[in-house]
Amino acid sequence: MMHRIPSTARVVAAFTMAVWFAVPAAKAGVAAVKVATDKADATYAVGEKIKFLVTYLEDGKPVAGENLTYTLAGDGMKGQKGTVVSTLDPQVTFCAAMVPALCNHNGILDQHGSGWPGLLQNTRKDGMNDPNVIKTAPYFDAVYFAPRVKAQTIVQVGFLDEIAIPTAQYAMYHNLTCKKEIVNSITAGHGVPPDAVSVVYRKVDEHVKAMKTGEGR
Numbered sequence: 001m002m003h004r005i006p007s008t009a010r011v012v013a014a015f016t017m018a019v020w021f022a023v024p025a026a027k028a029g030v031a032a033v034k035v036a037t038d039k040a041d042a043t044y045a046v047g048e049k050i051k052f053l054v055t056y057l058e059d060g061k062p063v064a065g066e067n068l069t070y071t072l073a074g075d076g077m078k079g080q081k082g083t084v085v086s087t088l089d090p091q092v093t094f095c096a097a098m099v100p101a102l103c104n105h106n107g108i109l110d111q112h113g114s115g116w117p118g119l120l121q122n123t124r125k126d127g128m129n130d131p132n133v134i135k136t137a138p139y140f141d142a143v144y145f146a147p148r149v150k151a152q153t154i155v156q157v158g159f160l161d162e163i164a165i166p167t168a169q170y171a172m173y174h175n176l177t178c179k180k181e182i183v184n185s186i187t188a189g190h191g192v193p194p195d196a197v198s199v200v201y202r203k204v205d206e207h208v209k210a211m212k213t214g215e216g217r
Contacts, residue, residue: 032057090150094207096200097142098156098192104168105137115168143168146175153180154203156196158188 038051056066103115119137120128138144155173157166185196
């Protein structure tokens with residue numbers, strides 16, 4: 001699968017999110033999946049395509065001709081990356097974004113909350129009044145990726161999160177036009193409590209099972 005990175009600076013493809021694979025039942029022994037980028041250092045220039053190499057293994061040996069279904073998820077920056085990858089790759093059928101960061105960067109200009117990292121406030125120069133920063137920020141903002149997500153999505157929000165603040169996460173959630181669901185963790189900060197983890201993982205498992213039986217997208 002090929003992805004084009006929408007950024008204005010050199011980037012590192014650090015897609016450190018959880019990936020669930022629905023793999024065929026191994027005939028014998030242990031089944032596994034190996035994922036790697038086409039560059040050893042996973043570093044790409046602006047506009048350069050990234051190729052992810054997925055290998056299905058049985059007893060440590062590559063097996064050809066098998067179909068794999070996968071789901072992307074993560075929390076914080078990984079949650080935002082899940083949203084981005086779900087936008088860029090139409091093969092993704094489910095996205096789980098837990099306390100996603102990088103939401104609503106320019107919200108502070110309208111006296112709304114901006115999520116981590118507070119891009120405008122924390123630039124080396126005065127980002128609040130720098131038109132280049134303001135113009136560039138949406139390229140890194142999950143709020144703008146969200147309308148293009150086609151995969152079923154579940155978002156988890158901590159209402160006491162002072163890092164990826166909940167209002168910024170909700171700005172992203174409201175822009176999703178896909179089938180979606182949100183898990184509100186009223187007493188949680190920037191983390192995912194066990195009960196929310198259980199809900200999200202259950203939804204992932206349900207989706208993977210539906211895909212395996214042909215009932216999912």
